[in-house]
Amino acid sequence: MTQTQEQPLTSGAPSTSAGATVQLDQLVRTYGQVRALDGFSLQIAAGEFVALLGPSGCGKTTALRTLAGFERPDSGRVIVDGVDLSNVSAQKRDMGMVFQSYSLFPNMNALNNVAFGLRMRKQSGHQRRQKAGELLDLVGLSDQASKYPHQMSGGQQQRVALARALAIEPRVLLLDEPLSALDAKVRAELRDQIRSLQQRLAITTVFVTHDQEEALSMADRVCVMSRGRIEQVDVPSVLYARPTTAFVAQFVGVSSRVPVVLAGQEIELFGQKFPVRTGDVSALSGPVDALIRPEEVAVEVDPAASGFVTHKSFFGATTRLIVQLGDVAVRVDVRSDIAADIELGTRVRPAFVARDVLVAPRLADAAPPSE
Amino acid sequence: MASVNQEIAFLELADPHSKEGVPARASGPRRRWRIRWWRGAVLLLAGLYFLLPLFAGLKFALENIAGKFSFQALQNLPSSPGFSSAFWLSFRLALVTVVISSALMIPTAIYVHLKLPRMRRAMDVVTVLPIVIPPIILILGVEGSAPLTLKSSPYLLSLLYVILAMPFVYRSLDAGLSAIDLKTLTEASRSLGGNWFRTMRSVILPNLRASLLSATVLTLALVFGEYTMASLDNWTTIPVWIVQFNDATDGHIQVAASMMGLVGTWVLLTALIFTFDRSQSRRAQRKTGLL
């Protein structure tokens, strides 16, 4: 498994606190009938930022909470810096966690919230206040030090929560969908801030989210999960460009399914032959679908073509068309100025423009895309 | 005082904003075991304190003078001197109270809810008043200031009971009105051509059934349990009768009457809480889209 690490921003002295290495080994957790974690294994390098991405119920939060110590796995181990922490209570794991919302202690102001972990570590009042002040500075909230949580906006609260988690200089920083409850604009700002902070401090970070934009833009590696298992772990660019499973192809970015016929290592798509991307073609038997991204298809207006445009959605720089070819609907992204000339009902001929195609077993009933 | 507790109890029970949540639990198997033991001890002690007197009272009520199990006390109760007139009086008072209370509070609550949302804060103050001005003080003031014609009628008590009942009647109606989003429903009904009467009859009142029921039940419990004002105003309602009745031969009758009162209250309120709680939580779930 390739592990690429981005260089931390050289915006200051290199951090001395190297994060810890984390290994989650075959974690299994069942709730009644549901398998929240089904043999989940992941290795995280020191200082790496890993995002756990997936739909709700995929087990990403369970995995995070198991790492934090709030859940006990039925089997499997949690190993940090080579030490098995499976029987260590959450209290003693030395990790900093940022929760989705409302986790600041309401009876303390920002400064005391941030200083809480230090207080638990029996640091002196002076030390605590100083460190807490530094951290509030780091997140840009030193003017809010004496404010109480109910006096702060959601974004400010989460920044304080972040400062609080970082104050104890944790070996691992855990974030459980910290941006989900915030407005879009605040979310974007906080995203950048979290990422730059993390790089500066080089703390090993695990970030849970269901928002792929967040995951792809922030993480060193993204771990896509579904039903308690890992679908794919890769660097964001690879994850997007070369999804290895149908789930990833359709969860990360957008894909259209087109039934094709597999001939050896090739399929025929829109009248041309292309090699298949998936490594293990022999595992595929029976009918297959090609999973193609909207930007991998180009269209040409042709009155004699069999396909026609049924939908048109303006997204700014690009316009998304849905082209109906018989039973199949294909999403195509076209530059908006070109799309201006293409009306609904226009007959177009699609062409596949990437070098290889992801192929997956055919779904019994693939619903046509509706956007 | 029963009324005060009723108000407070109902205030909390009927609070549409009250949370149905479980406080945070500690993690770790050893901690859980320790907590379970402690919790069991607390619940056991509480159970003993609350259930034993109840049990003892019931047992005493269901015994005859010889100490054997018997319904004698209960059987003798209705024919005991003064009981039936006391019961009839309490009943009439309760009826009048409910009628006046409904006639007064329903339109007011609806109007405030629809047109004067800012008044709701002031109404909250009103709901707190019976705690500040308890029945003992109220009856003292009334005895001195009420005109003679009123004082000679028992229905003066009814008028006062309406005041006592006001907070939780209002709270109940308010909770019910909040839960059904009165404004939207009314506007919908009006835009579809319904006049005020129709709107009240077909839209508002049916949805207020649970609130009206709970207000009525609580008022009943209030009137049948109110002792302070009735005794000091010299009217023999059921509670007053229970205290005054002193049969030298059979102390069981008093206890039997008391236990009946307690059990009656229990049954009424449990049924009330059950229906109210169910519809309330269903509505709350609908509001948050969980259902």
Add this chain to the structure above:
Amino acid sequence: MSNVDAVTSDPGTSVPGSEAGATNTTSPLKRMFRFATPTLAMSPFVIYTILGLGIPVVFVIKNAFLSNAGHFTGSNLSLVAQGIYRVGFENSIRLALITSIIPGILGVFLAYAIQTSRSSVLRRLVATASGVLANFGGVNLTFMFIASLGTTGLLTVWLNYIKLNPWHYGFNLYSFYGVAFVYMYFQIPLMVLVITPALGGLRQSWREAAENMGASSWSYWRHVGVPVLMPSVLGGMLLLFGSAFAAYATAQSLTTGIIALSPIQIGNILNGNVISGETNIAYAIAFGMLIVLTITMILYTLVRRRSSKWLQ
């Protein structure tokens, strides 16, 4: 702004600005009408409240300062501030304190024990029971306790068999502490009712955040749990205080007016059990009670506001 001007000055266009013109020319009659309707609609309620609540209270306050001859005097109040009436106040306050602090604390523990129970059946059962028990009336409760813990009560007899008869150890149901003991029966459930929502408002994420920061159970309660709950606990106790202070029925039916408590003393005067020349004393006692209760409720609203801010 210039747009609007351009529009309104042009007679040719149909203009929304004409609405702006209309409001400026509302007739004073219309405005009066708009004010009158709410007043009219609210008047039954307001009038009733004034008559039923306002007049008696004003009467009480007024008469507290009136001598028997009708002159303004402070002598009623000074009389009431000493002697047996002073004892009455002290007893009432003492009783209210005891039956608000102790049931308050017990109620919190009980509520916590219930809320953290895994069985939702138990939780639902106890919630219902608290609602009902808090409503148990004075008279009925009295006789239940007489039947259980009176000198020949059932429980007394049972305990006698195992040589633990409370009466032999100084327990007296018909005394001050007996009254307090009976009060607990509805004060504890009241506290449970009041504190349960607050307990539910203790977020799991606070607990976990504290644990995550290295706090033990004890530290969590000390630094987060108790401080956050404190306003609600105080509020509940204030409510219990007010309820116990003003209570009449239970104490009266249990002790037949023997114990010196302010409400009882008022009742005795009203009943004619006391010298009739002292009628205005009753008003003075009531006035004193009103002061105590008003302070209690002011504190309660202040405390309530704080707790609602934190437990959103």
